[in-house]
Amino acid sequence: MTGADIRVVIADALVYASVPRFRDSAEQADFVAGRRDIRMADLEIDSLAAMELCIAIETNSGVSIAPGELAEVASLGALAERVERALAT
Amino acid sequence: MLLETYNGLVSQSRSLNDIHRINIAFGNTMTPQEVVELEESLFVGDYTLPPMRDDRTFNDRELMVAAREWIEQTLTHLKLMRKAEAEPFLRRDVRKSVTLYSDGGDPDDKTLIIALPGANHRLMMPIPSLLQALPADRADVLFIRDGTRSGYRQGLEGLASSIDTLGPAIPRLIDISRYRRLAGLGVSAGGLPSLLLGLQMGSGAVLVCGGGSPNDPRWVRPGQALPADTLRAAAERGIDAKLTIAFGTHSDPDRASARDICACLGIEPLEVSSRSEEVRHNILHPLALDGLLPAFLADRLGL
Incomplete structure (x- = not known):
């Protein structure tokens, strides 16, 4: 699974969770392509959406992240890197 | 069980x-x-x-x-929702992706609310919370989820291929003629489709919360009218329904989308603020925190 694959998983999960920032398809595309990063604080992500993001990551990559751990991650790019590192070890 | x-x-x-x-x-x-x-x-x-x-x-x-x-x-x-008892809705799966919530009372006295959620299949809060804000003795809720999560632009799997054909298909699922009146409730990606559906079906009221713009290019499909054109045409014919296009006071994208919708209809959007928290995309949760959600829904949906 590549970094781009992980970004697709994250973007799809946020769309499915109705996170408003990800209704903008251009912003999604930029994130998936690695041209744009988005701070977690700028996402309007509620507790259920956080759970849905963690579920999608685990289902698609096998990497377990608890919803509470998202608070330790500064941005979606950093989250993708964290998943990538976990897959490499 | x-x-x-x-x-x-x-x-x-x-x-x-x-x-x-x-x-x-x-x-x-x-x-x-x-x-x-x-x-x-x-x-x-x-x-x-x-x-x-x-x-x-x-x-x-x-x-x-x-x-x-x-x-x-x-x-x-x-x-x-500040009610002493749980609202006595019972759940019945009508078909895949369609669920009816009703207390089993006579539809003659009731409004059927056709509810379209966003991509997360919720109405800005868990379903039991939203149901608890509604009076089960005066309203049934037909909850329609888009399994493809494409904002109902492809209609509903196995039932309709577009939003334009979804309205005529709903009476095949449930006898809407038995109800006193219809109302529409749509949030997020279900907001604009709920408005289009409500106008098609002659709903007495439609409430759109944080809906998308009728100018969104994703609605462009061969042989299908653009939502903006459909809304303008409906407004020219005259609309006999209470329409509420609501957005959170701290959400600039939703404010812009609400204005786009209202420009087609010749009406003003409703800006929602709260004393409990910032109101961004989710306008229903802050209203619930303020203790205002049941009254807001009853007023806007005409219950």
């Missing part, structure tokens, strides 16, 4: 995220009374955990903490 279903799913879970997935799925379908029943089954009686998978990555205590946090949060939501 509900507990057996919950236990069956929990026993197959490997991780806590699997448990969260079950809790979310239950929260997307349960009635208010089922929340109360499940809470009593899990935490009031002598609940015993079902046999669990050997390879699970969580212990019994972590499972019960996750279940308790979820149930307590859901019950807290129910209490925000």
Whole structure:
């Protein structure tokens, strides 16, 4: 699974969770392509959406992240890197 | 029965995220009374955990903490509606992706609310919370989820291929003629489709919360009218319905979309603020925190 694959998983999960920032398809595309990063604080992500993001990551990559751990991650790019590192070890 | 279903799913879970997935799925379908029943089954009686998978990555205590946090949060939501009892909605699956919530009372006296959620299959809060804000003796709720999560632009799988053909297909699912009146409720990606559907079906009221723009290019499809054109045409013919296009005062994208919709209709959008928290995309949760959601829905949907 590549970094781009992980970004697709994250973007799809946020769309499915109705996170408003990800209704903008251009912003999604930029994130998936690695041209744009988005701070977690700028996402309007509620507790259920956080759970849905963690579920999608685990289902698609096998990497377990608890919803509470998202608070330790500064941005979606950093989250993708964290998943990538976990897959490499 | 509900507990057996919950236990069956929990026993197959490997991780806590699997448990969260079950809790979310239950929260997307349960009635208010089922929340109360499940809470009593899990935490009031002598609940015993079902046999669990050997390879699970969580212990019994972590499972019960996750279940308790979820149930307590859901019950807290129910209490925000400030009603003494759980609204007595019963759930009936009409077909895949379509669920009717009704207390079984005579439809002659009721409004049928056709509710279209966003991509997360919720109406800005868990379903039991939203149902608890509605009067079961005056309204039934037909809840239609878009399994493709494409904002109903492709209609509904196996029933209609576009939003334009969804309206005529709904009477095949439920006898809408028995109801006193219809109303529409749509949020997020279900907002604009709810308005289009409500106008098609002659709804007496439609409430759109945080809906998308009728100028969104994703609606461009061969042989299909653009939502903006459909709305303008409806306005020219004259609309005999109470329409509310609502957005959160702190959401600039939703403000712009609401203005786009209202420009087509020749009406003003409704800006929602709260004394409890910033109102961004989710306008229903802050209204619930303020204790205003039941009255807001009753007023805007004409219940």
